[in-house]
Amino acid sequence: xxxxxxxxxxxxxTANVEPVTAETALKLGRxxxxxxxxxxxxxxxxxxxxxxxxxxxxxxxxxLENAISSGILSMGVDVLFIGPLPTPGVxxxxxxLRADAGIVIxxxxxxxxxxxIKFFRADGYKLDDQIEAQIEKLVFSGEIxxxxxxxxxxxxxxxxxxxxxxxxxxxxxxxPKHLTLENLRVVVDCGNGAAYKSSPCVLRELGAEVIMFGxxxxxxxINEDCGSMFPENLCTRVVAHKAQLGIAHDGDADRVLLCxxxxxxxxxxDIMAIAATDMLARGSLAEKTLVTTVMSNAGLETxxxxxxxxxxxxxxxxxxxIDELLKHGLNFGGEQSGHLIFRDFxxxxxxxVAALQILRIMRETGQPLSKLVKxxxxxxxxxxxxxxxxxxxFEKMDGVLALVSAxxxxxxxxxxxxxxxYSGTEPKARLLLEGREEAHLKSWSQKICDAIVRQIGA
Numbered sequence: 001x002x003x004x005x006x007x008x009x010x011x012x013x014t015a016n017v018e019p020v021t022a023e024t025a026l027k028l029g030r031x032x033x034x035x036x037x038x039x040x041x042x043x044x045x046x047x048x049x050x051x052x053x054x055x056x057x058x059x060x061x062x063x064l065e066n067a068i069s070s071g072i073l074s075m076g077v078d079v080l081f082i083g084p085l086p087t088p089g090v091x092x093x094x095x096x097l098r099a100d101a102g103i104v105i106x107x108x109x110x111x112x113x114x115x116x117i118k119f120f121r122a123d124g125y126k127l128d129d130q131i132e133a134q135i136e137k138l139v140f141s142g143e144i145x146x147x148x149x150x151x152x153x154x155x156x157x158x159x160x161x162x163x164x165x166x167x168x169x170x171x172x173x174x175x176p177k178h179l180t181l182e183n184l185r186v187v188v189d190c191g192n193g194a195a196y197k198s199s200p201c202v203l204r205e206l207g208a209e210v211i212m213f214g215x216x217x218x219x220x221x222i223n224e225d226c227g228s229m230f231p232e233n234l235c236t237r238v239v240a241h242k243a244q245l246g247i248a249h250d251g252d253a254d255r256v257l258l259c260x261x262x263x264x265x266x267x268x269x270d271i272m273a274i275a276a277t278d279m280l281a282r283g284s285l286a287e288k289t290l291v292t293t294v295m296s297n298a299g300l301e302t303x304x305x306x307x308x309x310x311x312x313x314x315x316x317x318x319x320x321x322i323d324e325l326l327k328h329g330l331n332f333g334g335e336q337s338g339h340l341i342f343r344d345f346x347x348x349x350x351x352x353v354a355a356l357q358i359l360r361i362m363r364e365t366g367q368p369l370s371k372l373v374k375x376x377x378x379x380x381x382x383x384x385x386x387x388x389x390x391x392x393x394f395e396k397m398d399g400v401l402a403l404v405s406a407x408x409x410x411x412x413x414x415x416x417x418x419x420x421x422y423s424g425t426e427p428k429a430r431l432l433l434e435g436r437e438e439a440h441l442k443s444w445s446q447k448i449c450d451a452i453v454r455q456i457g458a
Contacts (some may be wrong), residue, residue: 003140006132007422008168008317012107012116016062020115022067024139028117029071031138033155034147034204035103035131036122037077042100044122048155050078052097054090054163054250055105056194059219060115064105068117069157076149078156079196082163085215086194087254088350089167095347096166098122109229109250112222124347125326126319128393150246152292162198171202175356179363181208185243187259189234190216191227195253199352203247206356213243215249227336228257228351231265241262245359246367249351255319255338256351258358268338269300271358273376275340277307278361279332284344285309291324291333293317294419298434303376311392317424318349356445377432379416382441386429386449387458391422407444411435420448427458 005011005019011028013020037050043049051072055061061084069079077100081249082093087104094102102120110116119127120136127135149155186208190196190328195214203210213233219381223229228248238246238259245409246259258266272290279285292300301311312328314320318339325333325343334340340354361372394400400420408418416435423430429452433441 001070002135005139006136009108009319010116012110012114012425014113015058015115016063016093020060020064020117022063023062025067025117026071027139028070028135029145030075031071031073031135032101032103033072033077034144035134037075039131040100040122041420044100048076048078049100050080050093050097052080052082052090052099052102052104053105054082054085054087054093056107057192057196057217057219057222058086058105058107058115058251061105063245064115068105069102073155073157074149074421075144075147076153076155078158079184081159081362083159084194084196085163085167086120086198086249086350086352088162088254088346088348088353089118089194089198091348092167092170092346093160093163094120095124096170097160099284103156104252108252108254108425109223109227111213112220112224120348126322135427151407167187168201168205171198172205172358174353175206177362179360181206181316181359184245184359185211185241186238187207187213187234187241187243187246189214189226189237189246189248190253191223191229191251192221192423193223193249193253195217195225195249195352198248199253200355202352209235211243212313213237227251228255229283231257231259235259235265235354236262240268245338245362247351247355250338253351254349255335256340256354257338258369259353262370262371266369266373267341268334268336269297269378270376271338271340271354272296272332272334273300274361275302275342275354275357275370276304276309276332277375280307280309281306284331286329289330290329291321292358293321293335293395295336295432297336297378297381298380298417299377316421322348335390349436380436380438380441382433382438382445384431384445384449385423386452387433388427388452388456389458390456391427392404392427394420397452397455400455401446403448403451405446407433407448410440411444418444
């Protein structure tokens with residue numbers, strides 16, 4: 001195992017294979033407890049330091065939960081178990097219970113065989129790189145091997161029975177009290193993940209008629225032919241049930257995709273276009289600026305500028321979006337994939353809160369989603385994923401960057417662009433092509449992807 005375990009979004013990999021093993025989870029628990037305990041000598045509630053642990057519905061969550069909690073307890077820090085709960089719910093409960101940190105055991109949209117570990121600061125935001133580096137160093141250095149609290153100094157673990165209820169009330173509070181969802185039929189696909197209780201409960205309590213699927217997790221069916229990774233199932237059911245809206249989550253429900261009443265999918269760019277133009281009209285978009293990533297469609301930027309706003313772009317990853325929001329005091333941003341961060345309500349991406357903001361706009365305007373998405377025009381875009389066996393720098397591969405340069409020269413002349421990168425969480429190369437002629441995009445995608453497959457294809 002290399003001396004690097006944190007990726008772009010915490011620790012992630014195949015469950016029970018390094019670094020996602022019980023042994024490393026225990027070390028992570030010990031290291032994290034030591035770091036958070038020493039960030040503030042006094043616990044936030046003036047009692048013993050404590051860390052919240054939540055998880056999604058993967059069977060490997062039991063193993064990792066017990067291992068990482070054992071490490072935390074061995075360092076004299078208490079553990080608060082909150083069970084299966086969406087990632088944004090863990091962030092909220094961390095703040096609500098005045099814990100010193102939060103941990104969520106999840107691999108998000110990945111298949112059930114994978115798992116991961118994400119950390120939150122006491123304020124519910126993801127860790128700074130410097131804190132991750134401290135934890136990582138302690139995992140490998142053995143510096144804290146002799147730190148062994150004994151007897152009454154060892155931490156204790158308790159289960160927080162009302163965590164789900166707390167998160168449900170938090171999510172409901174993001175929807176205006178004078179509005180309801182009565183006479184609205186919504187299809188919800190929870191992806192057999194962490195939102196299988198919270199999302200339907202919130203929508204029903206706000207008055208909606210809810211038709212559920214993907215809400216029977218068995219530890220192995222998370223993200224399996226359901227959820228935001230397979231949104232075509234949602235679109236089919238919305239039409240079949242004559243619903244006004246469809247909502248699909250990923251495994252930890254920090255992202256959302258929507259479906260309109262006609263069965264057409266709305267992604268994160270659609271949601272950002274609707275919400276940001278609404279916020280601009282209301283004067284509530286801080287600095288009149290939306291933060292998104294390099295993956296978002298160029299048409300989104302055109303629409304925001306037309307509405308009187310501007311866009312800041314970051315590298316891919318919701319952590320990068322959040323960092324940019326915090327750095328410039330902004331309050332809304334997201335990713336095309338469906339991570340939407342409404343900082344007026346939440347400290348991280350929250351699929352349920354994002355869906356409720358679109359439902360609010362639908363209620364206030366009386367417009368269906370199919371009409372709301374007409375606030376912008378999408379440029380033709382093609383995204384292709386190539387499975388790879390290793391991540392060799394593209395500049396060291398034969399002819400790949402030459403093809404990229406040739407594609408850029410042609411597409412940029414018509415306002416298009418090319419983006420080639422490796423996924424930070426999966427063994428894949430991702431190619432994004434944008435331009436005005438779809439046939440040109442397909443042609444260049446075929447050429448570039450074939451060059452990658454020949455050299456490092458899985």
